[in-house]
Amino acid sequence: MVTEIERKVMTASKASISLASVPTQVKDKALETMAEALDAQRKRVLGANATDIENAEKLKQEGKLSQALVDRLKVKDHKIDEMISGIRDVIKLDDPVGKTLSALELDSGLDLYQVSCPIGLIGVVFESRPDVVPQIMSLCLKSGNAVIFKGGSEALNSNRTIFDILVDAIENTPGMPKGAFQLMETREEVMDILNMDKYIDLLVPRGSNAFVKFIQDNTKIPVLGHADGICHVYVDDGAEAKAKAKAEVNLDKAYDVCFDSKVQYPAVCNAMETLLIHKDIAEIFLPKMANMFNDAGVELRCDANSYEIINKLGLLNAIFRATDEDWITEYNDLILSIKIVDSIDDAIDHINTFGSHHTDAIVTENAKNRDLFISMVDSSSVMVNASTRFADGFRYGKGAEVGISTNKIHARGPVGMEGLLIYKYVLLGNGDRVADYAGSDAKPFTHKKLNSNLADVLK
């Protein structure tokens, strides 16, 4: 018995094969049609969203939904504008499919090409935010990947309406295959999707840390994402000698980087959660820094030594002593843990032990310490004299972001469309046999680098 979800997944998987070789201009035409359809059918989207909001308000009154979730659910006209411009941004991105990544002559007339291709079928599991649908759908379409979406039940009507509008637009574009994009609906199907490792090649989750963690823990499908963002800024002393300490750190840079990393937008994964300071600079640096944080309403949780320094200041807000739990907590809020370290090695050790390998920064003018920090901090982004908040697909110039990954394979850090691609090898021969390259009178391989690309050779 093939279930409804299996049918959908198998349909998308089959369609992914055709989608993989759709020409760029057809994909771009489909994207433009998506943008126009969304523009033309704003009222339908707003109407469906109003129904979801109405239901959500009821659940909120029953205490089953937070105000924050209701807010995230809301689609207004300017949100639709953003969806439309997001789709049009993807049209501008280079088609990443079919690029020759390497070419090698194995022997005369036996040429090997490594060519980029889509991964296949992407599973997208998300909470609330209906804008995930146009964003991921356009990125996957451009990169030739099929998608099966599973949204939260609270956005049921919004997701279904946006999805239908976009898929209609795609499937009415001449040359586009049918069935490559599918949407699940009820909450019960999440586990079904997670069990589809036979068909789904990669999962992209969008939601809270707990949501992503649940997905990572309950599937054998590779997951592109991160559960935690415990980011650090380390303010270096800049030198072994105490006397030089003051000169070697530019305090203005330190104040700017630390303040921005914590305060500019604390609710996100790349905000600083722990501030580490070298002991030789702490007494000079911390008083003004603590005052700045205090003025911005940041709650400070300090280790014994930093508590002693800050406590003397008589700040308006209370400060607290940090517990072990603080070093492994992502506050996503105006809360900051502070620790004074004996050396840069201790700082690096703290970051590698308690961090989430997401984004960590050093403030220093010392080249040796900068290089040590860059090479020894095992994180997807390492910042030198720059805010952790820069770790983001848009700021990294990717045009669009699939997600931020703390994986150690495939794609790491802010991931753009390149995270949706893999490659295949294509070997062009003339009836060539391995037998001729084996045994006592084996022909040698030439293994000569070629500058040609497969698309030109096949013309």
Place this chain on the structure above:
Amino acid sequence: MVTEIERKVMTASKASISLASVPTQVKDKALETMAEALDAQRKRVLGANATDIENAEKLKQEGKLSQALVDRLKVKDHKIDEMISGIRDVIKLDDPVGKTLSALELDSGLDLYQVSCPIGLIGVVFESRPDVVPQIMSLCLKSGNAVIFKGGSEALNSNRTIFDILVDAIENTPGMPKGAFQLMETREEVMDILNMDKYIDLLVPRGSNAFVKFIQDNTKIPVLGHADGICHVYVDDGAEAKAKAKAEVNLDKAYDVCFDSKVQYPAVCNAMETLLIHKDIAEIFLPKMANMFNDAGVELRCDANSYEIINKLGLLNAIFRATDEDWITEYNDLILSIKIVDSIDDAIDHINTFGSHHTDAIVTENAKNRDLFISMVDSSSVMVNASTRFADGFRYGKGAEVGISTNKIHARGPVGMEGLLIYKYVLLGNGDRVADYAGSDAKPFTHKKLNSNLADVLK
């Protein structure tokens, strides 16, 4: 309570951080020392191996071990020569660590570098063959990755001796960290390793299909490898028109490619298991082909139509009717299933449905069909007029092979040292704040491509 295996894994994980930034010349010196130590201590290796062989022979007599397994266990002098030259081959490979993969100016004085780095800690789980230890250890060392090895109990003494010799050589090389390479011993620890997803970043299994499948099914750690190699050769008619069929396929190429794909070395994953033939060419092509296979002792399992053609030939060996099971079986032996298809689309559909996405070949002179096959066959290697047996790291010019992957992310097809690498982003600033690039008077990003590389900038 930290168990023995946890202690080993945690030690290797910690050492991986230092290993990641060991300079090339130190790593090459360690590799040369490994090669020399193995050469100097041949007797020790042969002695340990003799003990394993003795134990294995006993188990064989008790029916607990096959002769093939005993054979694979054997280490002779020429095997040690191969281990040594394998290590020296890795010295010749470029150091892949610390390469700038991309560089982008985000704004004046705010530069982003994407730099290659080791993955971290690799788990290597293998059956018998003690030559896995020097091979993977040298590749991981050169690429800056720590390793935890788990070998089969039947090779206990050989593995331990080779491992000790090599690790001694590494850790006596000035500048090399200690503890980066660890070896488990007893069979009970396999599951322990598979549960270490907190520390181990990637698993490389080496062994039978069943062994790899067991590992894939019992771990959340990404696995680089493949369980099955069900490879196809499709002999195309080359044209829609029957009349043209004969001219459009070069039969000599077809005989060569098919024979080599099956017969040259049938025991391996990239050998052909199923031959697909277009109906319009079958009567011309199959008789001679069947005779060639028959002469080489290949057992043929035919669908109804090919059975009819081949049965008439009166071959010496019996031929059989294929069952559904045959299309999904990797024989790894001189057995071949044969099917006549109505069209190239049917061939592609058969390959994508029943194949293992490993390596599949087409024999054709028709450019349109060639291009269709290349774009629609979803396999890690697609061969045009060349044997499936070419899909191999050495033949693909990688210098050394980590394994062949049928994964759809990270690394696909024959994987060399590049499969042991990932990257990190390094952002160099001057106290830069995201706040300046946000809000109503946001500074724009320049996103200008840079040609510099990080190593030069840090100098």
